Amino acid sequence: MKLEINNAVCGYGSKKVIEDISFDVKSGEILCLLGPNGVGKTTLFKTILGFLRLQSGEILIEGDNVKNWSRNRLAKAIGYVPQAHTPPFPFNVLDVVVMGRTAHIGPFSSPSKKDVLIAEEALETLNISFLKDRIYTEISGGERQMVLIARALTQQPDILVMDEPTANLDFGNQIKVLEQINRLSKNGLAVFMTTHFPNQAYLCSTKVIILQKNNEFKMGQVEEVITEETLKATYGIDVRITSVKNQNGDKISACIPLLN
Amino acid sequence: MHDSNSSEIDLSIKTKKDVARKFNKKWILLILSLLLIATFAISFTLGRYAIPLSQLFEILFSKLFGFQATWDATMDTVLFKVRLPRLLAAIMIGAVLSLSGATYQGLFKNPMVSADILGASAGAGFGAAIAMLLSFDAVGIQLMSFAFGLGAVAITTVVSTIVGRGNDSTLLLVLTGMVVTSLFSSAIALIKYVADPDLKLREITFWLMGGLSAIRMSDLKIVLIPMILGAVPLLLLRWKLNVLSFGDEEAQAMGIDTSRLRLITIICSTLLTASTVSIGGIIGWVGLVIPHLARMLVGPNYSILLPTSLLVGGLYLLIVDNVARCMFAMEIPLGILTSVIGAPFFIYLLMHGKRGWV
Numbered sequence A: 001m002k003l004e005i006n007n008a009v010c011g012y013g014s015k016k017v018i019e020d021i022s023f024d025v026k027s028g029e030i031l032c033l034l035g036p037n038g039v040g041k042t043t044l045f046k047t048i049l050g051f052l053r054l055q056s057g058e059i060l061i062e063g064d065n066v067k068n069w070s071r072n073r074l075a076k077a078i079g080y081v082p083q084a085h086t087p088p089f090p091f092n093v094l095d096v097v098v099m100g101r102t103a104h105i106g107p108f109s110s111p112s113k114k115d116v117l118i119a120e121e122a123l124e125t126l127n128i129s130f131l132k133d134r135i136y137t138e139i140s141g142g143e144r145q146m147v148l149i150a151r152a153l154t155q156q157p158d159i160l161v162m163d164e165p166t167a168n169l170d171f172g173n174q175i176k177v178l179e180q181i182n183r184l185s186k187n188g189l190a191v192f193m194t195t196h197f198p199n200q201a202y203l204c205s206t207k208v209i210i211l212q213k214n215n216e217f218k219m220g221q222v223e224e225v226i227t228e229e230t231l232k233a234t235y236g237i238d239v240r241i242t243s244v245k246n247q248n249g250d251k252i253s254a255c256i257p258l259l260n
Numbered sequence B: 001m002h003d004s005n006s007s008e009i010d011l012s013i014k015t016k017k018d019v020a021r022k023f024n025k026k027w028i029l030l031i032l033s034l035l036l037i038a039t040f041a042i043s044f045t046l047g048r049y050a051i052p053l054s055q056l057f058e059i060l061f062s063k064l065f066g067f068q069a070t071w072d073a074t075m076d077t078v079l080f081k082v083r084l085p086r087l088l089a090a091i092m093i094g095a096v097l098s099l100s101g102a103t104y105q106g107l108f109k110n111p112m113v114s115a116d117i118l119g120a121s122a123g124a125g126f127g128a129a130i131a132m133l134l135s136f137d138a139v140g141i142q143l144m145s146f147a148f149g150l151g152a153v154a155i156t157t158v159v160s161t162i163v164g165r166g167n168d169s170t171l172l173l174v175l176t177g178m179v180v181t182s183l184f185s186s187a188i189a190l191i192k193y194v195a196d197p198d199l200k201l202r203e204i205t206f207w208l209m210g211g212l213s214a215i216r217m218s219d220l221k222i223v224l225i226p227m228i229l230g231a232v233p234l235l236l237l238r239w240k241l242n243v244l245s246f247g248d249e250e251a252q253a254m255g256i257d258t259s260r261l262r263l264i265t266i267i268c269s270t271l272l273t274a275s276t277v278s279i280g281g282i283i284g285w286v287g288l289v290i291p292h293l294a295r296m297l298v299g300p301n302y303s304i305l306l307p308t309s310l311l312v313g314g315l316y317l318l319i320v321d322n323v324a325r326c327m328f329a330m331e332i333p334l335g336i337l338t339s340v341i342g343a344p345f346f347i348y349l350l351m352h353g354k355r356g357w358v
Helices: A041-048 A071-077 A093-104 A113-125 A141-154 A171-186 A198-204 A228-235 B004-045 B053-065 B073-107 B120-133 B138-164 B170-194 B200-209 B217-236 B238-244 B248-253 B258-280 B286-298 B302-326 B334-352
Strands: A002-012 A015-026 A030-034 A056-061 A078-081 A159-163 A190-194 A207-211 A217-221 A239-245 A251-257
Touching: A002 A041, A002 A190, A015 A030, A015 A041, A015 A190, A015 A207, A015 A217, A030 A041, A030 A171, A030 A198, A041 A159, A041 A190, A071 A078, A071 A093, A078 A141, A078 B248, A093 A113, A093 A141, A093 B238, A113 A141, A141 A159, A141 A171, A159 A171, A171 A190, A171 A198, A198 A251, A228 A239, B004 B053, B004 B073, B004 B286, B004 B302, B053 B073, B073 B217, B073 B238, B073 B258, B073 B286, B073 B302, B120 B138, B120 B170, B120 B200, B120 B258, B138 B170, B138 B217, B138 B258, B170 B200, B200 B334, B217 B238, B217 B258, B217 B302, B238 B248, B238 B258, B238 B302, B248 B258, B286 B302, B286 B334, B302 B334
Parallel strands: A030 A190, A030 A207, A078 A159, A159 A190
Antiparallel strands: A002 A015, A002 A056, A207 A217, A239 A251
């Protein structure tokens, strides 16, 4: 499965936010989208999800232009994990996860036993089966984020699009979510996520896009893109990039901001 | 983390609990249905012309099998021409008002809204008031209230779309709805002002207060069609309404064509509201309060919430209408009574039920 963006121009109304961007993400890859506030990260991924109209260019899934795809068909290919928020009604966690089956259920039908089983499997995959009977509005932010990932998995898509999956999470939960994202990608999902933390790109991504002001962007492998110079140019701050070895002896890079 | 044994035990306990819970929810629907039937039967005996329950069953039994009438004609008129249509109207109006209220709350992701938020009630009220001013017959009044109820919602949606320049903003829709409501309320006030104070003003005012005393079987037959047209699609689509309450973008990403589903549900709910206004006047608070009560009973999942709201709403308005017609020497307008009960109950919900909507 391959998601391809060719010469895309994205924006609201007549305002162009991003011009002429092209990239792709395949099964097993994690593409991280970085960039300062207001450069159009949200605009770009909302366009990919079909919430905003693509102004020019094309979006292909497996080589097929999604322009005329129905919502239903798109939902079977792309799962969306929004930032965790509180819905107005106290749904059961299982009910929330089963909602991921929407695209697979007929217009007048309710979920079947099979749909519930798929939802339970998704909870199992993420090791959060214990949340099944809890009330979604009463669990912690980190748990809610995991439930939303489970819901997207229940959708059985080939591509996951995640909007700052670690926003508002404590340090431990951030890492737990990243671990799950890595696992899902190893199992064959293509992941496209936005983040504010270059270190997260080091921890899990295979590819990175950094959006900069004035419609410029850099993309490529993590080590090529996230450099001291690029981060200085993008965010206007001084950083040093250093590395440590993990328990297996692999090199893990990290960037450390230098305060004046 | 549990070791594998204990987690297996945990799982089996949870499954049992799960089954038990679903069982309970099914039972609630059954219990509510039985309660509704029982209340219906008892309501039949109540009123200025009281009939003992045993005699009622005797009459119904004889009617059913075509036996010779052993009761007098007055009783027949009271039971089948006056009381039956009124009881049925109370159940139908309560049921569909709650149904449309519950739908609107999911649609606008806001448990504080009800079916009249987009101007449906005020518009329908205005249409009916004009019809009365112009001395239209019953069908004319109903048609006018439908037309203006739908018209008001159309104005609200079109204006908010123009103001929002294509952005689908719920807040904008609700604010526009308030403006349209207030506009139609002023128009109603103007009609009252110009109406003949001896004949029309009294008729219009009483009708707007909401009441079921003048309902006949023929009114019910006319209003049954729009009620079915509005209720059936909502009941069929009810599971998808869950997804809609997570917001448009998430619902779209899960595969729902939100603008189409939104349009269908708004039209159906408005049809339901306008149809109740056309036969019973403006009966407030039912669509706001009953869905909350139903949510307390069975939780927020629309699969079970909508049928529960339907039953609780019918039961509620049947009981309140009994109070309206039997409690005092003079009949109290139903709309006033539902407000008197609904408003304090709503304050109670705000204080105690908070968990449901923060």
